Amino acid sequence: MRIAIRADAAVALGSGHVMRCLALANGLQARGAQLTFLCAALTPSLEQLIHAHGHKILRLPAGPELATEASWPLQAQRADAQACLQALGGSPAWDWLVVDHYGLGPPWETALRAAAQRRLAIDDLARAHDCDVLLDVNHFEDAQARYQGRVPAAAVVLTGPRHALLRPEFENHRRNVQPRSGPVRRLLVLLGGMDADNVTGRAVEAIGRLPQARDIDVDVVIGAAHPARAQLESLASTRPRLHLHVQSNEIAALCARADLAIGAGGGATWERCCLGLPTLALCLAPNQREVLAAGARAGFLYVPDGESIDADTLAAHLQALVNNSGLRGLLSRTGMALVDGQGVSRMADLMLRQAVTVRPATASDSAALWAWRNAPRVRMASRDHNPIGADSHHAWFTRTLAAPDRFLLVGERSGQPIGVVRFDLDAQAGTEVSIYLVPEDHARGSGSALLAAAEAWLAREHPQASALVAHVMGDNTASHQLFERAGYARATTCYSKELPTWNPQTASA
Structure with missing residues (x-):
């Protein structure tokens, strides 16, 4: 499966679009897909990271410099679309095109129909899209309604933090964390990889004003291109309990061991929720305001009132959280209930x-x-x-194709066979399903994808087949797991035993 991803990252844009796309790319790669990033803007550190994970990057001409949430002018979108078509080859040889970009919308997506069979748009702003699947991981009471009439009627709309695109280490660390309780001994400051206005510096200053400051370890995470990196490095050298992490790949571990965080309202919100880390959440971009307000109402974020994020204001709110372990516990439990860390698996399996x-x-x-x-x-x-x-196979195959109550299906991906499914209709006992993958297919999730596609075919072509049954050998663990994941219920257990040949001389022994 060949998948292209269109996303950018820069100081003004932030790194969130590329980082969540990279998490999805890695999940798809684990299932056998080949990933290519299309980027007009990309920081050197992120370029190295994408390459380190084995993905290809195709560079595009720079786009217009507009406000981060502004759609590009029609001419700019068309120019970018043409550059992408040229880079991708122009023919619909790509299985998926993923676009995560505020500047690009329906004109761009419509033009890219020529390159990809399916298009996934990742959005936060309830914008219009010409796509096959729309993903918005933010928490809103009316999440689905936000896109009503803004995407094609046949598009699949997926909303909510259960789809948050997190790296696998967050799900791994989640197994070992508990909802937070007790005093604050370790505090995490994570305000985005870029943080163009150096809110990080104000947060560090606010922490220093706490009466408990000398008893709290502080982890500060910044990107390699942070504008105040030198000043923060100098400050950390004079404060032994201030630990600066530059371009860290240990974010999950830092979240897991922290008791409280100061964080931005972007994609890292769901990372912290997944690990139950209560957060003083700050609005650093206009598109975060509505998300933060919804999070505060739902009880998984503490969001200060007003626009001010000076050191004095931060210190006051921080002190309120430090003093209220009950509130921190509520934020922690609510966040963990909302985000389970399996969003990448859900999306990768759906795309597959x-x-x-x-x-x-x-x-x-x-x-x-x-x-x-x-x-x-x-x-x-x-x-x-x-x-x-x-000869036996030929006779069976001929009978099978001619049988009115048996259907033999071949599953394909990108025009290549991946497996075979057979349905045997039986109105009384239920339609029996048999499935196997071709020996050459080793892509993770292929069995589930093939079974789902075959079930959809059966429901469409033979709606009278309302019940399915599958007979699985006792030691075939993979098939047991396949059918359980697909919602089949184990109804009976069958035991078998081979008797030795009867010998009358020993029968009475």
């Missing part, structure tokens, strides 16, 4: 499913199915482990 299609097998598939069915891996998962002869 939508990229898989099924078609009825034809006579020309006979030889391929015979070879796949005789592969050792497939035989060992079948009821009959023995190789099947060519």
